[in-house]
Amino acid sequence: MRSLETLQKEIASGDVRALARAATLVENQTDLGRELIAALFPQTGRAMTIGITGLPGAGKSTLVDQLTKHLRKEGRTVAVIAADPSSPYSRGAILGDRIRMQSHFDDGGVFIRSMATRGKLGGIAQTTLEMALLFDAAGLDVILIETVGVGQDEIEIARLADVTVLVLTPGMGDDIQAIKAGIMEIADVFAINKSDLPGAERLEQEIRAMQSLGGESDRANAAPVRRVIATEGHGIDELLTAIREVFERRGRQNTRQEVWEFRLQEMLRDRLLKDIDGESLREHAKRVAAKMEDPYRAVDELWQSR
Amino acid sequence: MRSLETLQKEIASGDVRALARAATLVENQTDLGRELIAALFPQTGRAMTIGITGLPGAGKSTLVDQLTKHLRKEGRTVAVIAADPSSPYSRGAILGDRIRMQSHFDDGGVFIRSMATRGKLGGIAQTTLEMALLFDAAGLDVILIETVGVGQDEIEIARLADVTVLVLTPGMGDDIQAIKAGIMEIADVFAINKSDLPGAERLEQEIRAMQSLGGESDRANAAPVRRVIATEGHGIDELLTAIREVFERRGRQNTRQEVWEFRLQEMLRDRLLKDIDGESLREHAKRVAAKMEDPYRAVDELWQSR
Numbered sequence: 001m002r003s004l005e006t007l008q009k010e011i012a013s014g015d016v017r018a019l020a021r022a023a024t025l026v027e028n029q030t031d032l033g034r035e036l037i038a039a040l041f042p043q044t045g046r047a048m049t050i051g052i053t054g055l056p057g058a059g060k061s062t063l064v065d066q067l068t069k070h071l072r073k074e075g076r077t078v079a080v081i082a083a084d085p086s087s088p089y090s091r092g093a094i095l096g097d098r099i100r101m102q103s104h105f106d107d108g109g110v111f112i113r114s115m116a117t118r119g120k121l122g123g124i125a126q127t128t129l130e131m132a133l134l135f136d137a138a139g140l141d142v143i144l145i146e147t148v149g150v151g152q153d154e155i156e157i158a159r160l161a162d163v164t165v166l167v168l169t170p171g172m173g174d175d176i177q178a179i180k181a182g183i184m185e186i187a188d189v190f191a192i193n194k195s196d197l198p199g200a201e202r203l204e205q206e207i208r209a210m211q212s213l214g215g216e217s218d219r220a221n222a223a224p225v226r227r228v229i230a231t232e233g234h235g236i237d238e239l240l241t242a243i244r245e246v247f248e249r250r251g252r253q254n255t256r257q258e259v260w261e262f263r264l265q266e267m268l269r270d271r272l273l274k275d276i277d278g279e280s281l282r283e284h285a286k287r288v289a290a291k292m293e294d295p296y297r298a299v300d301e302l303w304q305s306r
Numbered sequence: 307m308r309s310l311e312t313l314q315k316e317i318a319s320g321d322v323r324a325l326a327r328a329a330t331l332v333e334n335q336t337d338l339g340r341e342l343i344a345a346l347f348p349q350t351g352r353a354m355t356i357g358i359t360g361l362p363g364a365g366k367s368t369l370v371d372q373l374t375k376h377l378r379k380e381g382r383t384v385a386v387i388a389a390d391p392s393s394p395y396s397r398g399a400i401l402g403d404r405i406r407m408q409s410h411f412d413d414g415g416v417f418i419r420s421m422a423t424r425g426k427l428g429g430i431a432q433t434t435l436e437m438a439l440l441f442d443a444a445g446l447d448v449i450l451i452e453t454v455g456v457g458q459d460e461i462e463i464a465r466l467a468d469v470t471v472l473v474l475t476p477g478m479g480d481d482i483q484a485i486k487a488g489i490m491e492i493a494d495v496f497a498i499n500k501s502d503l504p505g506a507e508r509l510e511q512e513i514r515a516m517q518s519l520g521g522e523s524d525r526a527n528a529a530p531v532r533r534v535i536a537t538e539g540h541g542i543d544e545l546l547t548a549i550r551e552v553f554e555r556r557g558r559q560n561t562r563q564e565v566w567e568f569r570l571q572e573m574l575r576d577r578l579l580k581d582i583d584g585e586s587l588r589e590h591a592k593r594v595a596a597k598m599e600d601p602y603r604a605v606d607e608l609w610q611s612r
Contacts, residue, residue, distance in 0.1 A: 038600040045597060055361070260591035260601070267605045268582060269575040276574060285566035291351060294344040295566070299573045 004035050011040070011138050016111065019138050023113050026130045037130050040137035045255060047079075047136040048247055051161030053147045053154050053186075058167040059193040062230040064146050070236050071142050072109050079135035079143045082114040083128050083157055111140060125156035126266055129254075132160060158186040159262060162253045163246045165189045165239070168207075170199030187223050188246045191239055195227035275306055310341050317346070317444050322417065325444050329419050332436045343436050346443035351561060353385075353442040354553055355449045357467030359460050359492075364473040365499040368536040370452050376542050377448050378415050385441035385449045388420040389434050389463055417446060431462035432572055435560075438466060464492040465568060468559045469552045471495045471545070474513075476505030493529050494552045497545055501533035581612055 010018030025033035050067070052060050061082075068078050113131060115124065132143050145161055147154040158164040166187035190207050192200055204225055211222045224242040228235035253259050284298040316324030331339035356373070358366050367388075374384045421433060438449050451467055453460040464470040472493035496513050498506055510531055517528045530548040534541035559565050590604040 034602055038602050041600040042597050255595050255597075257588065257591045257595045260594045260604075261587055264587060264591055264594070264601065264604055264608065265579055265582070267601065268578060268608060271605060271609055272574060272578045273571055276571070281567055281570060282563065285570055286563045288566045288570070289561050289563045291348050291561075294347040295570065295573060296340055296344050298566075298570055299577060302570065302574060303577055 004032065004039060007032075007036055008039055011134075012043075014139065019111060019134070022134055023131060026134055027113075027115060027127055029127070033130070037133055040134065044133045044136040045252060047132070047140055047143050048163070049132055049136075049143045049145065049161045049253070050243060051145045051147065051158045051164040052167060053158055053164060054167030054191075056148070058169050059230045060146050060167050063165075063167055063191065063193060063228065063236075064144050066228075066230050066233050066236045067144060067240065068110055069233075070240055076141040077109045077139070078111070079132075079138075079140040080110065080112045081128055081131050081135075081143065081145045082112070083124055083145060083147050111135065111138075125160065126263075126270070128157050129160050129263065133254075155186055156266075159259060160254065162250070163188045163243050165191050165243065167191045167193050168203060169194045170197045170203050188250070189223055189239070189242050190225040192225065192227045193230050195235070196229055200227060276302060277305065280305060310338065310345060313338075313342055314345055317440075318349075320445065325417060325440070328440055329437060332440055333419075333421060333433060335433070339436070343439055347439065350439045350442040351558060353438075353446055353449050354469070355438055355442075355451065355467045355559070356549060357451045357453065357464045357470040358473060359453045359464055359470060360473030360497075362454070364475050365536045366452050366473050369471075369473060369497065369499060369534065369542075370450050372534075372536050372539050372542045373450060373546065374416055375539075376546055382447040383415045383445070384417070385438075385444075385446040386416065386418045387434055387437050387441075387449065387451045388418070389430055389451055389453050417441065417444075431466065432569075432576070434463050435466050435569065439560075461492055462572075465565060466560065468556070469494045469549050471497050471549065473497045473499050474509060475500045476503045476509050494556070495529055495545070495548050496531040498531065498533045499536050501541070502535055506533060582608060583611065586611055 007018055007022055011022055022033070022036055025036065027033075052064055052067075054060050064080060068080060071078050115127060115131070128145060132145065135143050145157060147157050164186050166189070168190060170192065192203055194200075204227070207225050208222075224245070226235055226239045226242050228239055230236075281302060284293065284302055287293040288295050288298050313324055313328055317328055328339070328342055331342065333339075358370055358373075360366050370386060374386065377384050419437060421430065421437070434451060438451065441449050451463060453463050470492050472495070474496060476498065498509055500506075510533070513531050514528075530551070532541055532545045532548050534545055536542075587608060590599065590608055593599040594601050594604050
């Protein structure tokens, strides 16, 4: 096992193998991984982090692919975090960069990481944050985070990103109602993908109508809406411009106190669970299941027994 | 404010207004609500709880409506918990029962509750569980829980249900890939809705293929697949039979130790957050945001300061 100092040095020098090893340490929530993030923490805060969220089938992966290509053309280095084990990044065009395993990520300029930690202790949001901090400290310019769907996890992940793009497609009229609660509020930029399909105009109107209902009719503050056709690379430039405008207006999110208030709470929760005696937890769970004890009393006793 | 004893007595006598009041106490996470659940807890364990999950647009609400009608015809009383504030239950056919506000729920036999607590402390899963325990203690026979999407919340809610139905529709071939991770595993029964559309056969084959990959080719243990057309009431009988077969084979979930182990952990987490000094949390968050402190040190200090 490499020492903390060696790893830190290798990452700072742009060693892509060291970065891959470090990402694994972080993903597996090892002590060394946490020490590394703690040590690298002062060097973070340079990257721009973009969250890409939306329903399955909306074309998020294709959009991430196109954004990556554009950013590379500009000479930016890019990290992609696919916060979902079923993400198609295990194959396809982008993967080339990973397979080659270039000795220095500046050779390829793209570093991709799919995560398989869904549901594990610590949660996907915490691991995603640590991964983003790692890539930030390693000097990558832009970090793209793709989420799987539109649930609570995705809302948490969006809170980590500097700018969150919600990808929608025409013809999901019912869906827009269904996903409205919780998720529409987190969109900093709306991307209407597959915008050559009928209904793109109507979808844009629906978004605008929703924004005026929400009191965001003031154009300057309302989340911009951009039409794209990700498969053909149309509108990517304009989308990226909108993302950058939002970023410039709002600034970096992980330098915000509220974001860390939430994050520290989550980390405290994980810590508590490590502090509870497993045997005692199982015993109480058994008693509650048998209706010999109510759940609130069980929690009281577990709480006091620490 | 009514006393605990009065509320308990009214609920036991089937007073639907008392039940509605109690549901509000539970939803708002009041002390009285928790005392009530604790007091009613020994009387729970009679109802069958069915979770209905799936992507937005799959027809979950229509299916819940049809299942309710079928169960009412059999003379069963039904509670519907829509674990999503944007659910369409605020209007429509089912609502009649609620609007009438019958003085005794046996008159209507259906009690509907939409929740608006998404994202609040305690989480939607905990509130859904407490609501289900309340309806169970009140003597309702079947509790239908409809979730909004297919995220982590939905997986947690599915853990509470005795039987979880995953609603899919033909032509979501890509989606099945995207939602496979995490959610496919929690399906006890697959309902292929809109099964008159092209692709129903193919979807069923995909589900079967996935089951054999997962080593569930043994027909007796594999989750049954049923085709329905919810809007026309087709296949509801067969779906209900499949649900009951699973229920008989597996038994009641909330009498299982593992379910309560998970639940007690969640309740402990909520408790911890109440125990942390808000001022101190904000101070540390500020320091982390300014990179004057790394997040792990902040958590250490908050943990020790309790």
